[in-house]
Amino acid sequence: MILTYHEGASVRASAGDxxxxxxxxxxxxxxxxxxxxxADVAFISLSHxxxxxxxxxxxxxxxxxxxxxxxxxxxxxxxxxxxxxKSNYGGDERINTIYSIHFDGLSVLYLxxxxxxxxxKEVLEMDSPDILVIPVGGEGVLSPxxxxxxxxxxxxxxxxxxxxDDKSLKQFIKESGAEGVKPIDKLTLxxxxxxxxxxxVVVLSS
Numbered sequence: 001m002i003l004t005y006h007e008g009a010s011v012r013a014s015a016g017d018x019x020x021x022x023x024x025x026x027x028x029x030x031x032x033x034x035x036x037x038x039a040d041v042a043f044i045s046l047s048h049x050x051x052x053x054x055x056x057x058x059x060x061x062x063x064x065x066x067x068x069x070x071x072x073x074x075x076x077x078x079x080x081x082x083x084x085x086k087s088n089y090g091g092d093e094r095i096n097t098i099y100s101i102h103f104d105g106l107s108v109l110y111l112x113x114x115x116x117x118x119x120x121k122e123v124l125e126m127d128s129p130d131i132l133v134i135p136v137g138g139e140g141v142l143s144p145x146x147x148x149x150x151x152x153x154x155x156x157x158x159x160x161x162x163x164x165d166d167k168s169l170k171q172f173i174k175e176s177g178a179e180g181v182k183p184i185d186k187l188t189l190x191x192x193x194x195x196x197x198x199x200x201v202v203v204l205s206s
Contacts (some may be wrong), residue, residue: 005204015104026053045112132156135163144172
């Protein structure tokens, strides 16, 4: 699996001929640059232009299968479950969907624009995720301190922060004891690569 970051809450994961995007940015976003690549599946966690750009995740005739909201999903070789949670992103209380995704032999827990560290029981009872994608920027989502506390609780092997600015990212890295971590353009992982890892923070440059 190859993971790249595209501003805001948008993360792309590719393996073989399959690409999925988490939280694609819409061209209606006033804050982030819209996504511009083709994906097979688009996961939308929140109905907000900063992360509901399923239309921008298509290219020509290739339009993504859109996953939006709680439920069970199976598309191509991807299986996923969505769980409702709270967000205050954009200043209003909204329903945010947490996605647990199994793709290319790895488990990804995508928290979207989560504001509340009290996760649904079903999420807490899952096996520890290989990859945790977590908001750390405050402003309607988890603060750096809340994000670090939740990441430890979930016992994720690899932690990828999203929805941050320079200040909140720096604070999250400090809270996590991960000073010295340098941003990388992409993260390439196989199942064997995550074996033995615990709470390793990886910063992806946008």
